[in-house]
């Protein structure tokens with residue numbers, strides 16, 4: 001039986017790209033929930049559905065469908081990466097909290113790649129960030145998050161990329177750095193998990209706004225204004241949630257905001273561009289074939305901001321756009337019509 005020390009749960013674009021990168025130095029198991037997709041990937045040595053241009057190294061193995069087999073593989077795991085959309089993080093953390101062997105549960109690092117807030121579970125409840133979900137459902141796990149400006153296709157092509165490994169545990173930060181840091185991928189450790197997660201979630205909402213702005217051909221001045229004011233919104237929310245302000249000037253804040261708001265590989269930016277062209281939200285989401293987390297996080301970002309008394313007018317405009325209460329041009333006009341405030 002194979003004994004891979006690194007296990008990825010979820011075989012989309014980003015999980016596959018980072019699994020390929022990790023498999024340059026140690027055996028990696030990429031587990032897909034769809035058994036047929038796993039079998040196809042294993043036979044073809046490529047993820048044809050989610051990352052077709054990236055051939056697999058020999059040390060990467062695919063498996064899927066069977067959770068019992070995944071549980072067996074955990075016996076030898078030294079690092080577990082949850083590579084699903086945010087919506088699936090909670091159930092997987094619940095499962096890992098039980099499924100990891102009892103003797104190893106508190107020290108095998110469990111990291112996630114998701115960038116978002118959960119959708120609120122109830123009308124009155126608030127949606128959570130990944131580390132808040134972990135604290136709620138599996139507080140005994142040793143957890144962390146990978147973030148930073150990184151398109152899967154570029155990482156898979158071996159292009160230079162800098163990531164952030166965030167955790168309150170120095171052991172987890174070190175394990176994440178050791179798994180990937182090398183000539184193509186540079187990893188920076190950060191203990192400000194709140195700041196790193198808020199940056200990763202809010203930049204997706206801002207990328208929808210910037211895509212909309214560019215799709216309506218409103219010009220470079222407007223784009224620069226949205227990015228800058230978006231950074232201000234992100235920082236205000238993060239600081240109110242306990243983050244350090246300087247984290248937002250780093251890779252997981254400004255860095256990822258600039259990449260996602262301006263790079264056409266961004267699925268969130270593409271949602272904004274498509275809405276500007278007159279597609280409905282359902283059409284835009286369906287045509288992507290990949291998750292655009294900003295669509296699901298925007299309402300929660302606005303909700304968390306409201307609870308904390310934080311002003312987030314761009315986020316509010318994106319929520320109104322996604323809800324269909326404002327049309328694209330109205331959403332941007334709404335922003336420009338606000339009363340003057342100090343910068």
Ligand SMILES: NC(=O)c1ccc[n+]([C@@H]2O[C@H](COP(=O)([O-])OP(=O)(O)OC[C@H]3O[C@@H](n4cnc5c(N)ncnc54)[C@H](O)[C@@H]3O)[C@@H](O)[C@H]2O)c1
Pocket residue numbers: 009010011012013014015016032033050083084085086088113114115116150151152153289290291293
């Ligand atoms: N693609 C990127 O460049 C990139 C970069 C950095 C971060 N991220 C973040 O990583 C996360 C995943 O993004 P992606 O690009 O891989 O998405 P994707 O849409 O390409 O793939 C998502 C994958 O998750 C799987 N999945 C969904 N629910 C699942 C569940 N309950 N159990 C197991 N698998 C499940 C899907 O089958 C699919 O394979 C997102 O939160 C995204 O914001 C993506």
Ligand SMILES: O=P(O)(O)OC[C@H](O)CO
Pocket residue numbers: 115148149150151204207256259260265266267268269291292293
């Ligand atoms: O394609 P997006 O918009 O999900 O962005 C991907 C990454 O998060 C960019 O860092």
